[in-house]
Amino acid sequence: MTLPTSIAPALAGALTARGYETLTPVQLAVLAPEAEGADLLVSAQTGSGKTVAFGMAIAPTLLEGGDHLGEARKPLALVIAPTRELALQVQRELAWLYADAGARIVSNVGGMDIRTERRALANGAHIVVGTPGRLRDHITKGALDISELKAVVLDEADEMLDLGFREDLEFILAASPEERRTLMFSATVPKAIAQLATTYQRDALRLSVAGEKEQHGDIEYKLVTVPAHDRENAIINTLLYFDAPNAIIFCHTRESVKHLTARLLNRGFAVVALSGELTQAERTNALQSMRDGRARVCVATDVAARGIDIPNLDLVIHADIPGNPDTLLHRSGRTGRAGRKGTCVLIVPQHRRGAVQRVLKLARLEASNMQAPTSAQIEARYRQSILDDAALSAPADEDIAAFATELLGRYTPEQIAAAYLRVQLAARPVPEEVDDIPVPAQSFKKDRPERGAPSERMTGGVWFKLSLGRKQRADPRWLLPMICKAGGVEKASVGSIKIQDTETHFEIAANKADAYLAHLASHGTGERNVTIQPLSGGPSSSAPKWEKRKKPRGDRFEPMAAFAPAPEELPAPAAKKPKAKSKPFNKDKGKPDFKAKKARAAAAAAGQDVGERPFKPKRKKPGFDPAA
Structure with missing residues (x-):
């Protein structure tokens, strides 16, 4: 055309x-x-x-x-x-x-x-x-x-x-x-x-x-659900699995950008950062590095990345979940530009699956669920990329051919191939280990038990104790997320939580207890001076409700009679003092008589002679001397 x-x-x-x-x-x-x-x-x-x-x-x-x-x-x-x-x-x-x-x-x-x-x-x-x-x-x-x-x-x-x-x-x-x-x-x-x-x-x-x-028709959306502590490992494995020429990772804050950039640099990625705290020269150099191939990964905030166009940008990763559909569309629109295909991957912690589904629904987008790439999958891709390397099938010139003949004369083909593989694999970052969790269904509502339905997951639950209690102002609202994060489990795997004075007892589903212990051993609780240990002998029983009441409420609480002392043992009530009678109103002690005052005013208004009002001295305060 x-x-x-x-x-x-x-x-x-x-x-x-x-x-x-x-x-x-x-x-x-x-x-x-x-x-x-x-x-x-x-x-x-x-x-x-x-x-x-x-x-x-x-x-x-x-x-x-x-x-x-x-x-x-x-x-x-x-x-x-x-x-x-x-x-x-x-x-x-x-x-x-x-x-x-x-x-x-x-x-x-x-x-x-x-x-x-x-x-x-x-x-x-x-x-x-x-x-x-x-x-x-x-x-x-x-x-x-x-x-x-x-x-x-x-x-x-x-x-x-x-x-x-x-x-x-x-x-x-x-x-x-x-x-x-x-x-x-x-x-x-x-x-x-x-x-x-x-x-x-x-x-x-x-x-x-x-x-x-038609919006974002050239972008394929992937939803990767991972435990919260494996989010960064899943990002690293996603970069290695897709192996895009250029990729961009979006975070909410500047601190998140700095942290993730440092982590990727330590893992051997060619990465640059893009955030509002950088000078214009630094931001320009970062984008130029992506354009000329010196860097392949850009970690950016939303504001800093508005409207930028990076060539060959085939992969967008949402490290932090977009808060609204406009942000999702804006971020994802960095790839799939001008007819080019692109992939958008949302790394979602388990407890945020519902939130990201709502954002996708508002944006009128569909995302297919996938497992976080495993080390085995990434290593298989490494091997396949080495086998498909065009350099292996390219014809050798005279100098290279002569040197290759010399190598074959000194080493066997197997030794040369092994050395080549070692060099190729050493140049690639080692993948991370990510906890394997089942891929969730497309509709999360079907997976949730109905409210009020009896739960079968706590049959034979295992009890643990946490070194925080009422004296440390322990509260279930923040204890439950801490318990889930410490053991890498969902809320559905946590049963009863009983807060004591100096510690808290909680129940973990029997089929999750071993994994919970293993996760604690490898990662710890994640909180300073907080320990979690198995509880032998079960939880201590809490005080009956009747003991917490200050006094009975009448005959409605009949079971209390079994625990109350016998009537003859009750102390006799003390005799009440008779209530003192109120003293009569004494007009001579400076108290005003409003009816008499009103009558005198009415008589004066009618022209009658009401005479002088007698002087009534006020009561003296103790120690008051009028002559002083």
């Missing part, structure tokens, strides 16, 4: 040289006749080729029928992206796309030297790509003159609003010429994006390319 003739000739040559034979749906949509010269509101999934799409869409507006842009002066186009990485990525894409047109493209992003950017703007630019905050800073300080803009592009507009850039976007759009073209590209079109389009676009053409049912 040949490229459409509607593409500007200066860009068609660059696309052909880049190996483009067909265009993606979003790229074809912006080249439609009705889209020429119009404002566009485009919604398309991540990785659908939007950068090349809006580059082709604004080309006729910038070139105005010519093949060259001419001398660079004031910018003709402004592209706004939510993050530094995405802005620099857009700059690289537009650089090769507009190479034949002689375009000068300048980036303005936070974290870079602002003086260097000002010098670049002073030398002139055809297209400026930047982040909202830095672009607004240059505009307010007069370093960026946008009075001659012909087109403004908002890339990932929904993410820019989510990150709080609405005020900056409105400032930039308000300062731009009214006759410009405005193109908004967004994965979704929420109400806020629609309002922004209504305010700053003129009769925008709405283009919706990928429907919801």
Whole structure:
């Protein structure tokens, strides 16, 4: 298939040289006749080729029928992206796309030297790509003159609003010429994006390319359920099992990124980190390492990885479960881009299976369950990759052939093959051991016992004691997770929990007791100064409920009579003192007589002579001397 003739000739040559034979749906949509010269509101999934799409869409507006842009002066186009990485990525894409047109493209992003950017703007630019905050800073300080803009592009507009850039976007759009073209590209079109389009676009053409049912159609989702303590081991084995050219692992926090990066470095992986605490130079170097092959694994947070595009990224691993479907789709969208197949693996602790199923359901995605890759499976893959190595079947040149003949003369073929295998296997990381648990069914609700149903799992349970009790403020709400984590079991395997003064007794299902002990021996309790040991002789019985009551509640509690002392042994009740009679009200001790006061007031109002009110001295306090 040949490229459409509607593409500007200066860009068609660059696309052909880049190996483009067909265009993606979003790229074809912006080249439609009705889209020429119009404002566009485009919604398309991540990785659908939007950068090349809006580059082709604004080309006729910038070139105005010519093949060259001419001398660079004031910018003709402004592209706004939510993050530094995405802005620099857009700059690289537009650089090769507009190479034949002689375009000068300048980036303005936070974290870079602002003086260097000002010098670049002073030398002139055809297209400026930047982040909202830095672009607004240059505009307010007069370093960026946008009075001659012909087109403004908002890339990932929904993410820019989510990150709080609405005020900056409105400032930039308000300062731009009214006759410009405005193109908004967004994965979704929420109400806020629609309002922004209504305010700053003129009769925008709405283009919706990928429907919801088609989203992430090139991504295969895998659900790996593991014990919580084996999460990192499962991540390592997943990387070794799939052996992707490039992989990215998502974590929630910066500390998780640092910890997992250090663990992978110690295991021999070529890994880089990407988080918000890194400088822009460090983040740029990390991404460049992934692009040129110096690193194969990137551990990143959600914010740092927004919009990045890493070539040959075939594997995405969720080390921490996404909190909502948007985060899941955004993370997973780093693979399966522009028609390329990808795999997304969710590493799920046993107690979080329900949560990840809800997120998948909200995202309208289906994931197939799989076991965590075992060391045997990974070693089998190692052997198969060695057997399939193309170097073994490649013809040898004269120098190599002569040296190979010399080797065969000194060593047997078996010795040479064994040495080759040792070298190959030593260059690969050793897989980790992961506890084997059954693959859960697709619907977890069917596996759960009904509430209130009698449990059969505690028949012949084994009792253990924990060195925490009431004096240490032991509480079942945090004791139960501790017990499960210490022995690598689920809540369903824990029976009764009885908290004593200085220790706690709990019951483990009989079929899990041996594994519980083995796990304790190898991993410990995981808590400082806390021990768990088997309990001989069973738990101590707790006090009967009747002993805890302060007093009986009448004849309703007949069993208490059997434990109460005999009536004749009860002490006789002490005689009550007779209650003192209340003293009569004495008006002469300074107490007011309200009825008499009211009668005197009424008589005075009628004009009667009520005379002087006799003086009644107040009672003296002890030790009070009025003459003092």
